[in-house]
Amino acid sequence: MPSLRGPSDYFQEPPRHPALRINSKEPFNAEPPRAALISSYVTPVDFFYKRNHGPIPIVDDIERYRVSIDGLVKKPIHLSMSDIRKLPKYNVTATLQCAGNRRTAMSKTRTVKGVGWDVAALGNAIWGGAKLSDVLELVGISQLTTVTPLGGKHVEFISVDKCKEENGGPYKASIPLGQATNPEADVLLAYEMNGEVLNRDHGYPLRVVVPGVIGARSVKWLDRINIIQEECQGFFMQKDYKMFPPSVNWDNINWSTRRPQMDFPVQCAICSLDDVDYVKQGKITVAGYAVSGGGRGIERVDISVDGGKTWVEAQRHQKGSDPYVSDDMNSDKWAWVLFKAVVEIPGNAEVIAKAVDSAANVQPENVVDIWNLRGILNTSWHRVRVRNALQIANSNL
Numbered sequence: 001m002p003s004l005r006g007p008s009d010y011f012q013e014p015p016r017h018p019a020l021r022i023n024s025k026e027p028f029n030a031e032p033p034r035a036a037l038i039s040s041y042v043t044p045v046d047f048f049y050k051r052n053h054g055p056i057p058i059v060d061d062i063e064r065y066r067v068s069i070d071g072l073v074k075k076p077i078h079l080s081m082s083d084i085r086k087l088p089k090y091n092v093t094a095t096l097q098c099a100g101n102r103r104t105a106m107s108k109t110r111t112v113k114g115v116g117w118d119v120a121a122l123g124n125a126i127w128g129g130a131k132l133s134d135v136l137e138l139v140g141i142s143q144l145t146t147v148t149p150l151g152g153k154h155v156e157f158i159s160v161d162k163c164k165e166e167n168g169g170p171y172k173a174s175i176p177l178g179q180a181t182n183p184e185a186d187v188l189l190a191y192e193m194n195g196e197v198l199n200r201d202h203g204y205p206l207r208v209v210v211p212g213v214i215g216a217r218s219v220k221w222l223d224r225i226n227i228i229q230e231e232c233q234g235f236f237m238q239k240d241y242k243m244f245p246p247s248v249n250w251d252n253i254n255w256s257t258r259r260p261q262m263d264f265p266v267q268c269a270i271c272s273l274d275d276v277d278y279v280k281q282g283k284i285t286v287a288g289y290a291v292s293g294g295g296r297g298i299e300r301v302d303i304s305v306d307g308g309k310t311w312v313e314a315q316r317h318q319k320g321s322d323p324y325v326s327d328d329m330n331s332d333k334w335a336w337v338l339f340k341a342v343v344e345i346p347g348n349a350e351v352i353a354k355a356v357d358s359a360a361n362v363q364p365e366n367v368v369d370i371w372n373l374r375g376i377l378n379t380s381w382h383r384v385r386v387r388n389a390l391q392i393a394n395s396n397l
């Protein structure tokens with residue numbers, strides 16, 4: 001069995017890159033600087049955001065590590081890492097995004113509860129592992145099953161970590177059985193990230209990756225897969241990561257009225273500029289990422305330098321240059337695209353980016369319209385202010 005530590009034990013955290021911006025130390029929550037995030041199409045593990053709800057567990061005896069699959073199945077089993085490695089291995093390029101990405105900007109209109117994130121609580125990695133649909137076949141659940149003979153309709157993932165929100169119990173989440181058994185949904189039990197063994201921060205030895213869905217459902221440090229009738233009743237499914245309307249506050253909230261958030265909506269952010277940035281008058285490069293959930297690709301990204309009156313279309317980074325976007329949309333349907341536009345800055349300006357996905361969904365214009373008390377899914381148009389460096393310099397004379 002993995003050795004477990006208590007919720008206040010943060011004395012054996014793994015080493016982390018010093019360039020990460022730390023939003024909370026215990027539990028460790030950090031994101032890379034904006035510019036570093038878009039310096040490569042595949043995010044290096046060191047720069048990949050880290051989102052935890054407790055200390056990083058230590059699974060030190062890999063030979064004895066087992067994942068159990070039980071619940072509403074006829075024959076529960078225990079799988080070792082070598083059992084999982086024997087299954088066909090898939091490499092899926094998928095962007096993982098925390099539902100809290102861009103929360104800090106949302107809290108500026110009205111206070112929200114949650115870890116403050118800038119625009120980099122996401123990353124794009126090549127996840128290597130077994131498909132959950134293949135794993136479930138080992139317990140007699142065939143592809144595209146939505147309900148098992150024993151009434152199982154959801155697949156719950158239970159971790160080995162310990163979180164205060166679960167009163168010291170493990171982090172957990174679930175997805176519908178139909179998604180878990182659909183090979184096209186590409187849900188993985190991943191043991192590799194960017195071709196390397198998954199590291200402790202990201203879920204060593206095994207994590208779930210649910211492409212196109214908010215990061216909260218991609219459970220790290222997997223201990224158990226439980227086939228259940230109703231969706232997981234854990235804190236992070238029922239009392240967190242739900243999208244409420246702007247009228248709901250902490251006095252009138254009724255958690256059971258909403259579903260747990262799954263797919264994330266269309267999102268983009270400018271990463272080549274900080275808010276506020278000082279630039280010389282003239283042409284500047286506006287670059288960033290765009291991504292949508294549910295396997296919807298990005299159709300285009302629009303850039304404005306006049307508050308949204310006029311727009312120009314951004315280019316995707318070309319294949320062959322680094323970073324690139326695959327021509328084969330199918331293989332990268334879960335991944336972000338990196339965009340770039342060269343625009344003329346009139347002086348002091350607000351630079352705006354908004355993305356459109358393959359279903360023609362567009363980001364909302366204003367953050368107030370999607371404000372919610374947990375501060376999730378801030379996908380409003382991304383705005384950064386630029387100031388004319390020369391004007392500022394002259395005014396100081």
Ligand SMILES: Nc1nc2c(c(=O)[nH]1)N[C@H]1C(S)=C(S)[C@@H](COP(=O)(O)O)O[C@H]1N2
Nearest residue numbers: 049050051052053098159171215216219220
């Ligand atoms: N066991 C466990 N899994 C977890 C979490 C956690 O705290 N414990 N955090 C979730 C959240 S909210 C996100 S956004 C992603 C972050 O994954 P990363 O740290 O690999 O970027 O992991 C998810 N899986």
Ligand SMILES: [Mo]
Nearest residue numbers: 098099215216
């Ligand atoms: Mo998250």
